[in-house]
Amino acid sequence: MTPGIDVPDRRGRTGLDQAGRDLTGNPRVKVRDVRLLSSDWYVLRTTTFDYQHADGHWSVQQRETYDRGNGATVLLYDSARRTVLLTRQFRFPAYVNGHPDGMLLETAAGLLDDEAPEAAIRREAAEETGHVVGEVEHVFTVYMSPGSVTERLHFYAAPYNAATRTGRGGGVAEEGEDIEVVELDFDHALDLVRTGEIADAKTVMLLQWAALDGPFARR
Numbered sequence: 001m002t003p004g005i006d007v008p009d010r011r012g013r014t015g016l017d018q019a020g021r022d023l024t025g026n027p028r029v030k031v032r033d034v035r036l037l038s039s040d041w042y043v044l045r046t047t048t049f050d051y052q053h054a055d056g057h058w059s060v061q062q063r064e065t066y067d068r069g070n071g072a073t074v075l076l077y078d079s080a081r082r083t084v085l086l087t088r089q090f091r092f093p094a095y096v097n098g099h100p101d102g103m104l105l106e107t108a109a110g111l112l113d114d115e116a117p118e119a120a121i122r123r124e125a126a127e128e129t130g131h132v133v134g135e136v137e138h139v140f141t142v143y144m145s146p147g148s149v150t151e152r153l154h155f156y157a158a159p160y161n162a163a164t165r166t167g168r169g170g171g172v173a174e175e176g177e178d179i180e181v182v183e184l185d186f187d188h189a190l191d192l193v194r195t196g197e198i199a200d201a202k203t204v205m206l207l208q209w210a211a212l213d214g215p216f217a218r219r
């Protein structure tokens, strides 16, 4: 009996070794085996598959995948005041890998929790920043780290202003979240990308999109 496979793990999941076994979309890939390495919070698997190379020969490959589900993020912007609303929170994985204090400036974001991406991002924006936004604009949906992490991240943008503020934000305290809401002048935010002080991929992508194609683009 293995938690996460035949009996529930601590988050109630079973069958975690089934992912990918039924894939048929790519005739050059035949999944042979899926081994669950960890399901303590998110899920780590190693998958063995036959892979047909471009020259026709087959080889056996093994790849670890880290599965934390899918996520969504939103750039909150105020065109009239030329500002954006970001969050600052402690990120241990960044801290342990060279970030000076692990306090990252990021666009509001979160995991989907079985919701549709648009519903999830409205909930996360409200929880993290205290703003209940109206229409959200879909920007793009991308794989953030396709060699190892399964996650697809859905990107959105939405206007905010004094009228959309309904609470203080800060995240869900019971989940251990401790999030500071940070309003920045848009040009200052772009400067922080240049200096490396904004070092979170989704945030860099949304700020550059806003300058190139979004609300602050020169047209």
Ligand SMILES: Nc1nc2c(ncn2[C@@H]2O[C@H](COP(=O)(O)OP(=O)(O)O[C@H]3O[C@H](CO)[C@@H](O)[C@H](O)[C@@H]3O)[C@@H](O)[C@H]2O)c(=O)[nH]1
Residues within 6 Å of the ligand: 041, 042, 070, 071, 072, 073, 109, 110, 111, 112, 124, 151, 153, 175, 176, 177, 200, 202
């Ligand atoms: N106990 C426990 N809790 C965890 C663990 N990992 C995460 N959590 C909790 O799970 C929740 C995740 O918060 P969300 O707001 O849903 O996700 P996020 O971490 O902000 O993720 C967003 O940013 C990521 C980094 O850029 C993105 O990868 C992700 O797609 C999303 O946009 C938080 O309450 C966090 O404390 C863990 O190992 N153990």
Ligand SMILES: [Mg+2]
Residues within 6 Å of the ligand: 108, 109, 110, 111, 124, 128
């Ligand atoms: Mg979050």
